[in-house]
Amino acid sequence: MTSNDSANVSFGQTFAAGIWNENPVLRLLLGMCPTLAVTAAVKPALTMGLSVIFVLVCSNIVVSLMRNLLKPHLRILMFTLTISTFVTIADLFLKAFAPDMSETLGPYVPLIIVNCIIICRAEACASKNTLAVSIVDALGMGAGFTITLCVLAGIRELLATGKVFEIQVMPGAFVPWAAMGMPVGAFITLGLLLGAVNLITKKNS
Amino acid sequence: MLKNIKHFAGQSWLLIVASFVFGLLLAVTNAAWRPRIIQNEINKFNNLARALLTEATDFEIAAEAVEVDIGKGKKIRTDIKKGISDANECVGWAFVCEGSGFADKIKLVLTVDAGFEKLSGFGVLASNETPGFGDKIKNNYFRSQFVGAPATQLLLSKTGDDKKIDSEIVAITGATVSSEAVVKILNNYIRQIKISMQAEGLVNNDE
């Protein structure tokens, strides 16, 4: 893990790791629940991705600032408290300024609290590294997560409705594959995407 | 005993301080944004209702928390809102209807004319129906069948003329259950709200 060698690894490498090598969804297999649930269309996926980036960055900052004060057996409790506070703030923000998105995402916004990505990054990176490294790691992981979500959502929305981000892309003669918008499409698309990523990484290594 | 407390405090002071700080943060954020959140909900209802009752410029609550039985022993409270025009006249009534659909709950806004004789249409507030099938209850060709329909018990049929406005509603092909759910919810609310409104003297009794 790049975070152990924080003195020698550049910020760029940490950021890039979050996007490809250690992409939280495709490589580390974390945070699957929101990935499947909100990727029916690109707009909710993007909203979810941005919310996760917000919570990740804030919680990494707070945990990194507190890292020398944490008592070992209470630290998970501290992480949970921090994360749930920021998720509540993000949820209130969405309800106030983007009510349609808040409704589409529904209970999956508070489920960011138990999203393994955030607590794993707090545990593995923020509690052991300086503020700057933690922020860059958070941004990298968040960006990787958001990009994955958007790609998945793009595929699903395109096939399910012929539109991407509510802009018509497919010609009028295209018959939409409604199944893509349903849980079936979610599971199968993610499975195939994971398979594709495995294929690409095997070819490169 | 004091030593125990000291030890305990030494271990967990950070937790207690953090709880206070976070609690404060939450309270401040909530106080700042709660009015906006409440306004958003009101706006959503108003926008849907205004699209159906085009002459209404504002809605005020005429009867609060009227109880409606939606079956299976569940009773829901809904507010009956009066739509008023610029000239301060009543142009119709609007209220939220709820019931179970194919997949999940369906929430509709139903608008009726001032005398509770004809429906002015409905809008979908929240639904989770099958995309591509039950989702079509949001479409205009289904909803327009209700505009001007009589405010009595509606009948669902599978075939018929959907351009003719009467108490017969043609179901959506491939979404019979969702269409039936909508008609059932509306029938239930039309029947019960009418009785409540007549009891409160908001509309005249049937001759």
Next chain:
Amino acid sequence: MDTLQILLMGFISVVIVNNLVFTKFLGICPYLGVSGRIDMAFGMGCAVTFVVTLSGTLTWLIDHLILMPRGLEVTRYVCFILVIAGAVQLVEMYIRKFFPALYDSFGIFLPLITTNCAILGLCLFVNLWGIDNLLEAVVLSVGAGIGFTLAICIMAGIRENLNLADVPDCLKGAPITLITAGLLTLAFMGFAGMIR
């Protein structure tokens, strides 16, 4: 009799029609991780059922007796997750001390599932569905746990056979499990609309 019917319908709906794994995408992480063998899957399922019943009841009580009357809904998520974590911790200690045999069969999964989306997810759904009596909340929680157990055992049974099949290299592991889950979801979709 009417109450019993409603409870029974609610139970069946959460187990089959609105199964947490297949329709609400909850509990995927342990689902992928532990569904390799049927005995482990069953143990995980039992642990989840246990925790979810406990959490569902506790969070419902806290929500209706403390949070809503005092207008403290903004702290709902924080309270829920802390209650879940705390309750599981206590239960694990209790079981390890007094029921060692039980601990051996499913105790190791307990810490794993505290941060399982299924638990918090169910507590939030009970809140979202506006369940207003305790008995219904308990029945739904038990149903959710049983639904999860059902889903994970079916998946374990299929995966045990998949081990002997000729899966392409790039699809081995998580991808093929997800595709299988997708097909299972398709099958379960047939139940939709059964309970209204």
